[in-house]
């Protein structure tokens with residue numbers, strides 16, 4: 001039996017007839033007016049709406065971040081919402097440069113209660129809405145276009161009348177034709193013009209027309225066309241602030257908001273980290289930081305993003321996803337080898353105060369108060385760059401390039417065997433096990449160096465070692481301490497490479513030495529030694545390499561015997 005194609009249940013969203021659209025050529029060079037609706041749209045969509053205490057904490061954080069317009073609730077919805085708004089007003093908690101907004105349906109008793117909630121505020125915006133799309137007209141209200149228009153105009157008239165009774169407050173007005181994005185444009189214009197004709201905004205005293213994608217139903221370019229169409233055709237445009245309120249049903253709210261601003265929107269409503277009905281409102285953090293990475297100061301301060309995130313998570317009781325742009329736990333983390341390599345090189349080359357140019361990182365984590373420590377993490381997808389970066393950052397060990405390659409095999413083996421992430425501490429433990437704790441069959445004991453200027457072998461050495469649990473005293477000479485040490489050992493050693501560096505400074509400084517050598521004409525391999533004395537560190541490094549090779553040879557013999 002043929003299954004019906006489920007897509008036949010849906011219709012394509014119609015394009016807007018706007019062939020001379022201008023928005024694709026625009027560049028966003030200044031931030032829009034930001035409005036946070038966390039305490040309203042965000043709050044109304046929570047499993048447990050915020051208590052007054054949480055709302056207050058959230059409100060104070062929004063102010064600290066720099067929000068100047070904050071929708072504080074739906075006061076006619078509940079006593080909690082009403083009391084919260086009264087608390088803000090009566091306790092003088094609203095800074096002079098911050099405007100609060102309160103939302104109401106266009107119903108008389110709700111409007112009266114809403115205006116009552118903000119009486120006494122220095123400034124307040126009454127936000128009136130009614131849904132205007134065909135499906136709402138048909139299914140929810142059972143009303144004609146004119147009846148729907150009348151809901152909006154009657155409500156506007158009442159708001160105007162009520163606020164006039166409280167001239168001590170500087171009143172603003174916002175009208176939202178809810179479900180704008182799925183409404184015929186000519187009807188949206190008609191209802192907005194009817195509202196503004198009553199409110200009578202002026203260029204000096206503008207009103208806000210908020211055009212939401214209450215449910216996101218089209219690609220962002222269509223929304224941008226709708227905004228440009230309205231921006232061009234609205235009556236009294238010079239007296240109107242066009243606002244957008246994108247939801248994220250298609251996962252493109254951020255793009256919709258950005259294109260809408262290019263298309264003429266002056267203001268954006270959203271929530272931090274994209275909380276809000278269903279898939280959420282547009283995320284103000286992402287929008288602001290996107291501007292920041294284009295060299296435009298968003299006017300919002302997210303320089304301590306973790307504190308902001310903690311507050312939002314605790315108030316909303318919803319986690320921020322680990323991959324959330326700019327703020328998620330994993331967004332400044334690279335596991336894969338080639339990414340780590342490029343980031344490590346980028347950090348090394350990046351100069352303070354110059355244009356940011358670190359591959360794979362669109363923003364300096366420090367600008368969000370995030371540290372570099374978490375940037376590079378190691379698992380089975382990682383390469384030498386990542387593990388050497390961590391050893392360097394956390395333990396001050398700077399491995400020479402060929403040692404990085406050799407050591408990364410040991411780390412990879414552990415990552416493959418466990419299938420888990422390998423923390424910096426694990427990498428250090430593997431390094432210790434693999435190189436620094438190689439004290440059998442030869443273990444360093446002590447040494448005494450004598451300079452002999454008359455002798456061609458200008459350095460003479462006495463060394464005390466342990467060899468397979470027996471004490472071993474050896475003497476030798478060479479043209480330097482390592483040469484003398486190698487000669488005293490009496491083994492067939494060819495020294496190929498040598499590196500050293502100090503770890504730390506002052507009295508506690510130590511020396512790290514890395515040697516690459518060939519024993520008995522076998523393959524080259526590395527040894528490493530750390531000691532407060534640089535000469536001792538180099539002897540330990542030689543013994544580390546010798547011991548590693550002897551163990552390898554013994555292992556090969558055992559395998560051959562078993563075969």
Ligand SMILES: CC(=O)SCCNC(=O)CCNC(=O)[C@H](O)C(C)(C)COP(=O)(O)OP(=O)(O)OC[C@H]1O[C@@H](n2cnc3c(N)ncnc32)[C@H](O)[C@@H]1OP(=O)(O)O
Pocket residue numbers: 041044074076077078104105106107110129130131140141151178214277
């Ligand atoms: C897209 C958005 O996010 S809009 C904001 C939505 N937020 C909320 O709804 C949260 C707060 N709301 C509430 O607490 C309640 O809805 C209240 C207290 C405001 C009202 O509750 P109720 O009186 O029970 O009405 P309810 O919310 O069910 O609304 C349905 C009625 O209001 C009418 N209505 C809905 N929206 C509007 C509006 N914007 N303007 C005028 N009337 C409206 C409906 O037609 C319906 O009328 P009917 O009862 O005659 O059929």
Ligand SMILES: CC(C)C(=O)C(=O)O
Pocket residue numbers: 041129176178179210212213214215245247
């Ligand atoms: C009331 C309006 C602004 C709204 O929340 C929406 O349309 O999503």
